[in-house]
Amino acid sequence: MSILLKDNLESLNSSISYWKFDKWSVNCLDDSDFWDSVAQQLNEVYGLNNISTSIVKALCYIKSLQLQHNFDNVMCDYLCYWLGNKISNDLSNKESFSSVIDLLYGKLGDIYNENKCQNIIFQINSTDFQKLKDVYDYKNNYNTISGAIRDYGNECSEKFRDYLNKSYESYEELYTKCKRSNEEYCEEFKKFFPEYPGKKLDKLICNIKETISVPVQEERGPGAPEGQINARGVDGTREGLDVHLVTRDGMVDGPLDKAGSTSNVGVSDTIMGIFFPLVLISLAFCLLYKFTPIGSMIQSFLKKKRIIAHNMDDIGTHEINDNFSDYEEKYDTRSLFNIAYHGA
Secondary structure, eight states, rough: OOOOOOGGGGGGGHHHHHHHHHHHHOOGGHHHHHHHHHHHHHHHHHTTTTTTHHHHHHHHHHHHHHTTTTTTTTTHHHHHHHHHHHHHOOSSGGGGGGHHHHHHHHHHHHHHHTOOOOOOOOOHHHHHHHHHHHHHHHHHHHHHHHHHHTTTTTTHHHHHHHHHHHHHHHHHHHHHHTTTOHHHHHHHHHHOOOOTTOOOOOOOOOOOOEEEEEEOOOOOOOTTTTTTTTOOOSSSSOBBBBBEEEEETTEEESSSTTHHHHHHHHHHHHHHHHHHHHHHHHHHHHHHHHTTTHOOOOOHHHHHHHHHHHHHHHHHHHHHHHHHHHHHHHHHHHHHHHHHHOOO
């Protein structure tokens, strides 16, 4: 049985939504001067040269989504956590974290008066933000991951379990802290759990099964995000690399590569088992034919067969000629009738 890998997390709804902000390309030409000025400010004031282009594209993308009649407001939440994660990882002056977030939401409101996406995190440092994001993703994906763990027999890689442990640690820390704190992010945390401080989430647990991955390159599915694999994802959708897992006891989960040593040994044994008996039989036949009366008996038999076959050929030829003559006669008669019919 396969196990859950950290790569499987890429197929979660939250991961796919974040991926859209990373990779989606939209036409921002109508507001190009405005967006260029935003990127320039991010570069010059906050030193975000590495991510300013990505941020501008994401804001342009969320604007285009809001122009659609079926816009889903949950994308506003994903935008906030995507922006915060990007900025937190790249910002050198962590004290400016909230200021950058405020700036970007202000710019989004300037370019689109009917903007529905509002800043849900005002005063927060980057460390607490990352914990809040961990909890947000963990809560949204909780049921999906729980079902996947059951489907995979509670077996996972070490990195997958590290993700679960880290997420739950963030959950427990904010759960405890927000009981006595009035921080703005605690208000957001409580929105995740309407029953708070009631029943806590159970910790998701899986057992580590060490494996060796043997990748076999396959054609990537159309539109598949980079890094996807063809192992079964937590929501059942993955494409790309087919990973066969080899456990420490040598058992292989999935077929070996066609070039594997096991396949070569099996083929060689089969060929040798067929080839040598045929050689021995041929050699024995040659010796019997040349040095025993069996050879003359076979020659006599073959001569008789040739005579009989020649006679049969003669008989067959006469029959064919007779039948062909009858066919020609019938064909000519039928042709005459056809001509007479068409002439009438």
